[in-house]
Amino acid sequence: MTNRLADxxxxxxxxxxxxxxxxxxxxxxxxxxxxRRDVPLLISxxxxxxxxxxxxxxxxxxxxxxxxxxxxxxxAVKVDREEHPQVDxxxxxxxxxxxxxxxxxxxxxxxxxxxxxxxxxxxxxxxxPSMPAFRDVxxxxxxxxxxxxxxxxxxADAVTDALARAAESTPSAxxxxxxIGTAAQAIAQREDPQxxxxxxxxxxxxxxxxxxxxxxxxxxxxxxxxxxxARALAAMADSDLRDADGGFFRYATQRDWTVPHxxxxxxxxxxxLDVARDAGDERTVRGIASFLIDAxxxxxxxxxxxxxxxxxxxxxxxxxxxxLRPLAERAGLEPPAVDGKVITGWNGLAIGALARxxxxxxxxxxxxxAASAADEVLRTNRDADGALVRASLDGRASAASAxxxxxxxxxxxxxxxSRWRAAR
Numbered sequence: 001m002t003n004r005l006a007d008x009x010x011x012x013x014x015x016x017x018x019x020x021x022x023x024x025x026x027x028x029x030x031x032x033x034x035x036r037r038d039v040p041l042l043i044s045x046x047x048x049x050x051x052x053x054x055x056x057x058x059x060x061x062x063x064x065x066x067x068x069x070x071x072x073x074x075x076a077v078k079v080d081r082e083e084h085p086q087v088d089x090x091x092x093x094x095x096x097x098x099x100x101x102x103x104x105x106x107x108x109x110x111x112x113x114x115x116x117x118x119x120x121x122x123x124x125x126x127x128x129p130s131m132p133a134f135r136d137v138x139x140x141x142x143x144x145x146x147x148x149x150x151x152x153x154x155x156a157d158a159v160t161d162a163l164a165r166a167a168e169s170t171p172s173a174x175x176x177x178x179x180i181g182t183a184a185q186a187i188a189q190r191e192d193p194q195x196x197x198x199x200x201x202x203x204x205x206x207x208x209x210x211x212x213x214x215x216x217x218x219x220x221x222x223x224x225x226x227x228x229x230a231r232a233l234a235a236m237a238d239s240d241l242r243d244a245d246g247g248f249f250r251y252a253t254q255r256d257w258t259v260p261h262x263x264x265x266x267x268x269x270x271x272x273l274d275v276a277r278d279a280g281d282e283r284t285v286r287g288i289a290s291f292l293i294d295a296x297x298x299x300x301x302x303x304x305x306x307x308x309x310x311x312x313x314x315x316x317x318x319x320x321x322x323x324l325r326p327l328a329e330r331a332g333l334e335p336p337a338v339d340g341k342v343i344t345g346w347n348g349l350a351i352g353a354l355a356r357x358x359x360x361x362x363x364x365x366x367x368x369x370a371a372s373a374a375d376e377v378l379r380t381n382r383d384a385d386g387a388l389v390r391a392s393l394d395g396r397a398s399a400a401s402a403x404x405x406x407x408x409x410x411x412x413x414x415x416x417x418s419r420w421r422a423a424r
Contacts, residue, residue: 009393010080011339012048016057020067023078026087034075034112040145040152041114042074042138045091045106047082048339049263049306051319052122053105059125060134066125069135073142074109081106082305082343083391083400093166095119097159109141115156118144181221184213188225195256196235198228202261204251205236207271214278230279237276237284244327246287247295247307248272262309262320262336266296270303270349277357285357292350293369295338300380300395301372302342303350311336341398343391344381345406347373351413359420367420374417377410 006017008025016023024030034041044061046053060066070076081088081104091108094116101121109118118141123134132140144152175183187209190198197203212218213229239257242248248269249260269288276284296303311322311334322336351370358366380392381402388407390400402410 005078009341009391009396009398010048010083011337011341011393012046012053012080012082013078015048016061016078019057019061020064020071021061021076022067022071023076026077026079026084030075030077031112031114037075038112040074040117040141041077041108041110041112042070043077043079043091043106043108043110045079045081045088045108046104047080047306048337049265049308050104051261051263051309052103054310054317056105056122056134060123063125066135066138069138069142073138073145075112080341082339082341083398085390085403085405090163091116091119093163094159095121097162111153111156115153115160117152117156117159177217177221180215180217181225184218184222184225187213188222188228191228191231192255197232197257201255202251202253203255203257205232205241205248205268205272207268207275210275211271211278214275229275233272233275233279233281233284237281242284242287243291243323245291245295246284246289247291248288249323260320260323262323264291264295264307266292266303266305266343266346266350269296270346270353273350273353273357277353277360282361285361289354289357289363289366292354293366295335296350297369297373298338298340298342298376300342300376301369302376302380302392303347303373304338304340305343305346305391307338308336341391341393342377342381343406344377344388344402345409347377348406348408348410348413351377351410352416355413355416355420367417370413370417370420374414 003017003019003023004025005013005023008014013025079087092102092106095102095106095108098119103121105122107120108116110116123137124131125134127133192198198206210229210232213226219226236242236257241252241257241260247264250263250265250268251261253259253261269292273285273288276288292303295307298304310317310319313321313333322330322333351374354366354370358364380395381389381397383389383397388402389397390402390406391398
Protein backbone atom coordinates (compact mmCIF):
# COMPACT_ATOMS: atom_id res chain seq x y z
CA MET A 1 0.00 0.00 0.00
CA THR A 2 0.98 3.64 -0.35
CA ASN A 3 -0.03 5.76 2.61
CA ARG A 4 -0.18 9.54 3.01
CA LEU A 5 3.56 10.12 3.30
CA ALA A 6 4.68 9.88 -0.33
CA ASP A 7 4.12 13.57 -1.11
CA UNK A 8 5.46 15.00 2.13
CA UNK A 9 8.55 17.18 2.28
CA UNK A 10 10.50 14.96 4.68
CA UNK A 11 12.83 12.24 3.33
CA UNK A 12 12.23 10.43 6.62
CA UNK A 13 8.49 10.31 6.05
CA UNK A 14 8.89 9.41 2.38
CA UNK A 15 11.00 6.41 3.37
CA UNK A 16 7.89 5.05 5.15
CA UNK A 17 5.48 5.73 2.31
CA UNK A 18 5.34 2.07 1.23
CA UNK A 19 4.92 0.66 4.74
CA UNK A 20 1.78 -1.39 5.34
CA UNK A 21 1.18 0.96 8.30
CA UNK A 22 -1.53 3.50 7.42
CA UNK A 23 0.61 6.48 8.43
CA UNK A 24 -0.58 10.07 8.72
CA UNK A 25 1.81 13.02 8.72
CA UNK A 26 1.64 15.36 11.71
CA UNK A 27 -1.47 17.50 11.43
CA UNK A 28 -5.14 18.01 12.26
CA UNK A 29 -6.30 15.16 10.02
CA UNK A 30 -4.71 12.54 12.26
CA UNK A 31 -6.26 13.98 15.43
CA UNK A 32 -9.68 14.21 13.80
CA UNK A 33 -9.46 10.58 12.69
CA UNK A 34 -8.44 9.41 16.18
CA UNK A 35 -11.41 11.24 17.66
CA ARG A 36 -13.77 9.83 15.02
CA ARG A 37 -12.59 6.25 15.64
CA ASP A 38 -12.17 6.82 19.39
CA VAL A 39 -8.73 5.18 19.39
CA PRO A 40 -5.31 6.32 20.66
CA LEU A 41 -2.62 7.91 18.55
CA LEU A 42 0.63 6.05 17.96
CA ILE A 43 3.13 8.84 17.32
CA SER A 44 6.49 7.66 15.94
CA UNK A 45 9.20 10.34 15.90
CA UNK A 46 12.61 10.04 14.26
CA UNK A 47 14.78 11.35 11.44
CA UNK A 48 16.16 10.00 8.20
CA UNK A 49 19.77 9.34 9.25
CA UNK A 50 18.89 7.58 12.53
CA UNK A 51 20.20 4.00 12.55
CA UNK A 52 17.74 2.62 15.10
CA UNK A 53 14.88 4.30 13.27
CA UNK A 54 15.94 2.28 10.22
CA UNK A 55 16.08 -0.88 12.31
CA UNK A 56 12.60 -0.48 13.79
CA UNK A 57 11.22 0.38 10.36
CA UNK A 58 12.61 -2.83 8.87
CA UNK A 59 11.65 -5.03 11.80
CA UNK A 60 8.20 -3.70 12.64
CA UNK A 61 6.73 -1.03 10.38
CA UNK A 62 7.46 -3.06 7.22
CA UNK A 63 5.94 -6.19 8.77
CA UNK A 64 2.32 -6.79 7.63
CA UNK A 65 1.27 -8.53 10.85
CA UNK A 66 2.59 -5.73 13.06
CA UNK A 67 1.10 -3.13 10.73
CA UNK A 68 -2.29 -4.81 11.01
CA UNK A 69 -2.19 -4.45 14.80
CA UNK A 70 -1.29 -0.78 14.47
CA UNK A 71 -3.93 -0.03 11.86
CA UNK A 72 -6.64 -1.85 13.76
CA UNK A 73 -6.07 -0.24 17.14
CA UNK A 74 -4.46 3.15 16.53
CA UNK A 75 -4.12 6.15 14.28
CA ALA A 76 -0.44 6.12 13.34
CA VAL A 77 1.46 9.39 12.92
CA LYS A 78 5.01 9.79 11.58
CA VAL A 79 6.96 12.89 12.63
CA ASP A 80 10.32 14.10 11.37
CA ARG A 81 11.89 15.63 14.47
CA GLU A 82 14.08 17.86 12.30
CA GLU A 83 11.06 19.40 10.58
CA HIS A 84 8.97 19.64 13.77
CA PRO A 85 11.42 20.16 16.66
CA GLN A 86 8.75 21.57 18.95
CA VAL A 87 6.58 18.47 18.54
CA ASP A 88 9.61 16.31 19.26
CA UNK A 89 10.56 18.39 22.29
CA UNK A 90 7.07 18.22 23.79
CA UNK A 91 6.73 14.47 23.39
CA UNK A 92 10.30 13.82 24.51
CA UNK A 93 9.53 15.69 27.73
CA UNK A 94 6.35 13.64 28.19
CA UNK A 95 8.22 10.39 27.48
CA UNK A 96 10.62 11.15 30.33
CA UNK A 97 7.79 10.27 32.70
CA UNK A 98 7.89 6.67 31.45
CA UNK A 99 11.53 5.94 30.60
CA UNK A 100 15.01 7.28 31.31
CA UNK A 101 16.32 5.82 28.05
CA UNK A 102 15.32 8.70 25.83
CA UNK A 103 16.25 8.91 22.18
CA UNK A 104 15.02 8.02 18.72
CA UNK A 105 12.95 6.42 17.45
CA UNK A 106 10.58 7.86 20.01
CA UNK A 107 7.32 5.92 20.27
CA UNK A 108 4.44 7.72 21.99
CA UNK A 109 0.90 6.56 22.74
CA UNK A 110 -1.47 9.48 23.20
CA UNK A 111 -5.16 10.18 23.66
CA UNK A 112 -7.06 11.54 20.64
CA UNK A 113 -6.36 14.99 22.12
CA UNK A 114 -2.62 14.30 21.91
CA UNK A 115 -1.89 13.77 25.61
CA UNK A 116 0.71 11.07 26.34
CA UNK A 117 -0.28 8.11 28.49
CA UNK A 118 2.64 5.80 27.61
CA UNK A 119 5.92 6.10 25.73
CA UNK A 120 9.22 4.43 24.96
CA UNK A 121 11.89 4.37 22.30
CA UNK A 122 12.93 1.35 20.24
CA UNK A 123 11.10 -1.92 20.84
CA UNK A 124 12.27 -5.11 19.10
CA UNK A 125 10.01 -7.55 17.24
CA UNK A 126 10.74 -10.32 19.77
CA UNK A 127 11.27 -10.23 23.52
CA UNK A 128 14.82 -9.45 24.63
CA PRO A 129 16.28 -9.12 28.12
CA SER A 130 14.61 -6.11 29.76
CA MET A 131 12.78 -5.28 26.50
CA PRO A 132 9.25 -6.42 25.60
CA ALA A 133 8.33 -7.20 22.02
CA PHE A 134 6.74 -4.31 20.13
CA ARG A 135 3.62 -6.38 19.34
CA ASP A 136 3.19 -7.10 23.06
CA VAL A 137 3.44 -3.38 23.79
CA UNK A 138 0.78 -2.67 21.17
CA UNK A 139 -1.51 -5.31 22.65
CA UNK A 140 -1.02 -4.05 26.21
CA UNK A 141 -1.64 -0.42 25.28
CA UNK A 142 -4.78 -1.31 23.35
CA UNK A 143 -6.05 -3.37 26.27
CA UNK A 144 -5.37 -0.49 28.66
CA UNK A 145 -7.25 1.93 26.41
CA UNK A 146 -10.19 -0.46 25.99
CA UNK A 147 -10.55 -1.78 29.53
CA UNK A 148 -8.88 0.85 31.74
CA UNK A 149 -9.38 4.06 29.80
CA UNK A 150 -10.06 6.18 32.85
CA UNK A 151 -6.63 5.26 34.25
CA UNK A 152 -4.94 5.94 30.90
CA UNK A 153 -6.57 9.37 30.64
CA UNK A 154 -5.76 10.12 34.26
CA UNK A 155 -2.11 9.26 33.57
CA ALA A 156 -2.12 11.49 30.50
CA ASP A 157 -3.59 14.41 32.44
CA ALA A 158 -1.06 13.92 35.25
CA VAL A 159 1.86 14.04 32.80
CA THR A 160 0.46 17.14 31.12
CA ASP A 161 -0.07 18.91 34.44
CA ALA A 162 3.42 17.98 35.67
CA LEU A 163 5.01 19.34 32.50
CA ALA A 164 3.00 22.55 32.80
CA ARG A 165 4.21 23.05 36.38
CA ALA A 166 7.80 22.31 35.37
CA ALA A 167 7.58 24.95 32.64
CA GLU A 168 6.69 27.64 35.17
CA SER A 169 9.67 29.83 35.95
CA THR A 170 10.55 32.94 37.89
CA PRO A 171 12.61 35.56 36.06
CA SER A 172 16.14 35.89 37.40
CA ALA A 173 19.08 38.14 36.77
CA UNK A 174 21.64 37.27 34.10
CA UNK A 175 24.68 35.39 35.46
CA UNK A 176 27.69 37.53 36.30
CA UNK A 177 31.34 36.74 35.57
CA UNK A 178 31.72 34.79 38.82
CA UNK A 179 28.70 32.61 38.09
CA ILE A 180 29.94 31.92 34.56
CA GLY A 181 33.34 30.93 35.89
CA THR A 182 31.77 28.67 38.49
CA ALA A 183 29.67 26.95 35.82
CA ALA A 184 32.74 26.43 33.66
CA GLN A 185 34.67 24.89 36.55
CA ALA A 186 31.77 22.52 37.27
CA ILE A 187 31.86 21.37 33.65
CA ALA A 188 35.62 20.90 33.73
CA GLN A 189 35.32 18.63 36.76
CA ARG A 190 33.61 16.10 34.47
CA GLU A 191 36.54 16.05 32.04
CA ASP A 192 37.88 12.61 31.15
CA PRO A 193 41.57 12.96 32.09
CA GLN A 194 42.62 9.98 29.99
CA UNK A 195 40.70 10.36 26.71
CA UNK A 196 39.51 13.96 26.75
CA UNK A 197 35.96 15.22 26.49
CA UNK A 198 33.37 14.88 29.22
CA UNK A 199 31.71 11.92 30.88
CA UNK A 200 31.87 8.28 29.87
CA UNK A 201 30.26 6.12 27.21
CA UNK A 202 28.48 6.99 25.03
CA UNK A 203 30.54 10.10 24.46
CA UNK A 204 29.38 13.11 22.43
CA UNK A 205 31.34 16.03 20.98
CA UNK A 206 29.07 18.51 22.89
CA UNK A 207 30.08 21.41 20.66
CA UNK A 208 27.91 23.87 22.58
CA UNK A 209 29.81 23.08 25.78
CA UNK A 210 33.15 23.46 24.02
CA UNK A 211 32.09 26.85 22.61
CA UNK A 212 31.01 27.98 26.07
CA UNK A 213 34.40 27.08 27.49
CA UNK A 214 36.03 29.12 24.71
CA UNK A 215 34.10 32.27 25.63
CA UNK A 216 36.37 35.20 26.57
CA UNK A 217 34.74 35.48 29.99
CA UNK A 218 35.58 31.84 30.72
CA UNK A 219 39.11 32.22 29.37
CA UNK A 220 39.59 35.18 31.66
CA UNK A 221 37.81 33.93 34.76
CA UNK A 222 38.44 30.18 34.59
CA UNK A 223 41.41 29.57 32.24
CA UNK A 224 42.03 26.06 33.55
CA UNK A 225 38.45 25.10 32.62
CA UNK A 226 38.73 26.76 29.23
CA UNK A 227 41.81 24.68 28.43
CA UNK A 228 39.65 21.53 28.46
CA UNK A 229 38.30 22.51 25.03
CA ALA A 230 41.68 22.21 23.30
CA ARG A 231 42.28 18.82 24.93
CA ALA A 232 38.85 17.53 23.89
CA LEU A 233 39.23 18.78 20.32
CA ALA A 234 42.67 17.25 19.95
CA ALA A 235 41.43 13.89 21.27
CA MET A 236 38.39 13.85 18.98
CA ALA A 237 40.28 15.00 15.90
CA ASP A 238 42.77 12.13 16.25
CA SER A 239 40.15 9.49 17.00
CA ASP A 240 37.66 7.31 15.16
CA LEU A 241 35.03 10.01 15.75
CA ARG A 242 36.54 11.96 12.84
CA ASP A 243 36.23 10.42 9.40
CA ALA A 244 39.13 10.37 6.96
CA ASP A 245 37.43 13.09 4.89
CA GLY A 246 37.39 15.49 7.87
CA GLY A 247 33.76 15.26 9.02
CA PHE A 248 32.81 14.23 12.56
CA PHE A 249 30.36 11.48 13.44
CA ARG A 250 27.52 12.09 15.88
CA TYR A 251 29.00 10.27 18.88
CA ALA A 252 31.20 7.39 19.99
CA THR A 253 29.76 4.41 21.80
CA GLN A 254 33.01 3.93 23.77
CA ARG A 255 34.77 6.23 26.20
CA ASP A 256 37.96 6.34 24.11
CA TRP A 257 36.08 7.77 21.08
CA THR A 258 36.00 4.42 19.27
CA VAL A 259 33.06 2.60 17.63
CA PRO A 260 31.24 5.70 16.39
CA HIS A 261 27.58 6.05 15.64
CA UNK A 262 28.23 6.87 12.01
CA UNK A 263 25.65 9.49 11.08
CA UNK A 264 27.12 12.95 10.48
CA UNK A 265 25.08 15.99 11.42
CA UNK A 266 25.26 19.51 9.99
CA UNK A 267 24.74 20.96 13.46
CA UNK A 268 27.68 19.14 15.06
CA UNK A 269 30.09 19.87 12.23
CA UNK A 270 29.16 23.53 11.81
CA UNK A 271 29.66 24.18 15.51
CA UNK A 272 32.87 22.15 15.66
CA LEU A 273 34.17 24.25 12.78
CA ASP A 274 33.91 27.30 15.04
CA VAL A 275 35.52 25.36 17.91
CA ALA A 276 38.48 24.32 15.74
CA ARG A 277 38.90 27.82 14.27
CA ASP A 278 38.92 29.41 17.72
CA ALA A 279 41.41 26.77 18.91
CA GLY A 280 43.76 27.48 15.99
CA ASP A 281 43.51 23.90 14.68
CA GLU A 282 43.86 24.55 10.94
CA ARG A 283 43.94 20.87 9.96
CA THR A 284 40.59 20.20 11.62
CA VAL A 285 39.11 23.43 10.25
CA ARG A 286 40.01 22.47 6.70
CA GLY A 287 38.67 18.96 7.12
CA ILE A 288 35.28 20.08 8.41
CA ALA A 289 34.93 22.82 5.80
CA SER A 290 35.65 20.30 3.05
CA PHE A 291 33.06 17.89 4.47
CA LEU A 292 30.39 20.58 4.62
CA ILE A 293 31.03 21.76 1.07
CA ASP A 294 31.77 18.43 -0.60
CA ALA A 295 29.28 16.15 1.17
CA UNK A 296 26.41 18.20 2.62
CA UNK A 297 26.04 21.10 0.18
CA UNK A 298 23.03 20.74 -2.10
CA UNK A 299 22.63 21.88 -5.71
CA UNK A 300 20.89 25.12 -4.72
CA UNK A 301 23.71 26.10 -2.36
CA UNK A 302 22.09 25.21 0.96
CA UNK A 303 23.36 22.50 3.28
CA UNK A 304 21.54 19.23 3.93
CA UNK A 305 20.65 18.21 7.47
CA UNK A 306 22.84 15.11 7.81
CA UNK A 307 24.52 12.17 6.13
CA UNK A 308 23.25 8.68 6.93
CA UNK A 309 25.06 6.08 8.99
CA UNK A 310 23.98 3.32 6.59
CA UNK A 311 24.72 2.61 2.95
CA UNK A 312 24.23 -0.31 0.60
CA UNK A 313 27.35 -2.41 -0.02
CA UNK A 314 27.13 -5.52 -2.20
CA UNK A 315 23.35 -5.30 -2.05
CA UNK A 316 23.16 -5.29 1.74
CA UNK A 317 22.40 -2.38 4.08
CA UNK A 318 25.48 -1.77 6.21
CA UNK A 319 26.01 0.60 9.12
CA UNK A 320 29.41 2.25 8.95
CA UNK A 321 30.84 0.01 6.24
CA UNK A 322 31.37 2.89 3.84
CA UNK A 323 33.26 4.96 6.40
CA LEU A 324 35.46 2.05 7.44
CA ARG A 325 36.92 1.87 3.92
CA PRO A 326 40.00 3.96 3.08
CA LEU A 327 39.15 7.03 1.00
CA ALA A 328 40.69 5.48 -2.11
CA GLU A 329 38.32 2.49 -1.87
CA ARG A 330 35.16 4.57 -1.54
CA ALA A 331 35.18 5.79 -5.12
CA GLY A 332 33.41 2.67 -6.35
CA LEU A 333 30.75 2.72 -3.62
CA GLU A 334 27.55 4.67 -3.41
CA PRO A 335 27.99 7.02 -0.43
CA PRO A 336 25.45 7.09 2.38
CA ALA A 337 22.46 9.25 1.55
CA VAL A 338 22.26 12.88 2.60
CA ASP A 339 19.00 14.16 4.02
CA GLY A 340 18.61 17.14 1.71
CA LYS A 341 16.35 19.22 3.96
CA VAL A 342 17.75 22.75 4.09
CA ILE A 343 16.91 23.68 7.67
CA THR A 344 16.88 27.42 8.28
CA GLY A 345 18.68 27.64 11.62
CA TRP A 346 21.12 24.82 10.94
CA ASN A 347 22.14 26.55 7.71
CA GLY A 348 22.62 29.69 9.77
CA LEU A 349 25.20 27.79 11.83
CA ALA A 350 27.04 26.67 8.69
CA ILE A 351 26.85 30.09 7.03
CA GLY A 352 28.41 31.81 10.03
CA ALA A 353 31.05 29.16 10.68
CA LEU A 354 32.21 29.01 7.05
CA ALA A 355 32.33 32.78 6.73
CA ARG A 356 34.41 33.15 9.89
CA UNK A 357 36.71 30.25 8.99
CA UNK A 358 37.14 31.54 5.44
CA UNK A 359 38.11 34.96 6.71
CA UNK A 360 40.54 33.49 9.26
CA UNK A 361 42.34 31.25 6.75
CA UNK A 362 41.97 33.39 3.65
CA UNK A 363 39.68 30.89 1.89
CA UNK A 364 37.40 32.98 -0.29
CA UNK A 365 35.61 29.87 -1.59
CA UNK A 366 34.31 29.17 1.91
CA UNK A 367 32.95 32.70 2.21
CA UNK A 368 31.34 32.30 -1.20
CA UNK A 369 29.76 29.00 -0.11
CA ALA A 370 28.34 30.75 2.96
CA ALA A 371 26.91 33.49 0.76
CA SER A 372 25.31 30.98 -1.61
CA ALA A 373 23.70 29.12 1.28
CA ALA A 374 22.36 32.37 2.71
CA ASP A 375 20.87 33.33 -0.65
CA GLU A 376 19.23 29.90 -0.98
CA VAL A 377 17.64 30.03 2.49
CA LEU A 378 16.37 33.58 2.05
CA ARG A 379 14.97 32.76 -1.39
CA THR A 380 13.43 29.34 -0.75
CA ASN A 381 12.63 28.90 2.94
CA ARG A 382 9.57 31.17 2.88
CA ASP A 383 5.83 30.74 2.91
CA ALA A 384 3.33 32.44 0.60
CA ASP A 385 3.43 35.59 2.75
CA GLY A 386 7.23 35.76 2.75
CA ALA A 387 7.71 34.58 6.34
CA LEU A 388 10.57 32.20 7.02
CA VAL A 389 9.71 28.52 7.41
CA ARG A 390 11.58 25.73 9.14
CA ALA A 391 13.02 24.00 6.07
CA SER A 392 12.85 23.28 2.36
CA LEU A 393 13.62 20.30 0.16
CA ASP A 394 14.56 20.56 -3.52
CA GLY A 395 13.20 24.09 -3.65
CA ARG A 396 9.90 23.27 -1.93
CA ALA A 397 9.19 25.05 1.34
CA SER A 398 7.91 23.22 4.41
CA ALA A 399 4.59 24.12 5.99
CA ALA A 400 6.30 24.12 9.39
CA SER A 401 7.04 27.60 10.68
CA ALA A 402 10.56 28.68 11.57
CA UNK A 403 11.31 28.49 15.28
CA UNK A 404 12.81 31.26 17.38
CA UNK A 405 16.10 29.34 17.28
CA UNK A 406 15.94 29.26 13.47
CA UNK A 407 15.59 33.02 13.33
CA UNK A 408 18.39 33.66 15.80
CA UNK A 409 20.86 31.23 14.23
CA UNK A 410 20.14 32.48 10.72
CA UNK A 411 20.54 36.10 11.85
CA UNK A 412 23.95 35.30 13.35
CA UNK A 413 25.02 33.54 10.15
CA UNK A 414 23.83 36.41 7.96
CA UNK A 415 25.70 38.91 10.09
CA UNK A 416 28.97 37.01 9.65
CA UNK A 417 28.30 36.49 5.94
CA SER A 418 27.68 40.22 5.44
CA ARG A 419 30.67 41.25 7.51
CA TRP A 420 33.19 39.17 5.62
CA ARG A 421 31.60 39.78 2.25
CA ALA A 422 31.90 43.50 2.87
CA ALA A 423 35.54 43.09 3.92
CA ARG A 424 36.54 41.70 0.50
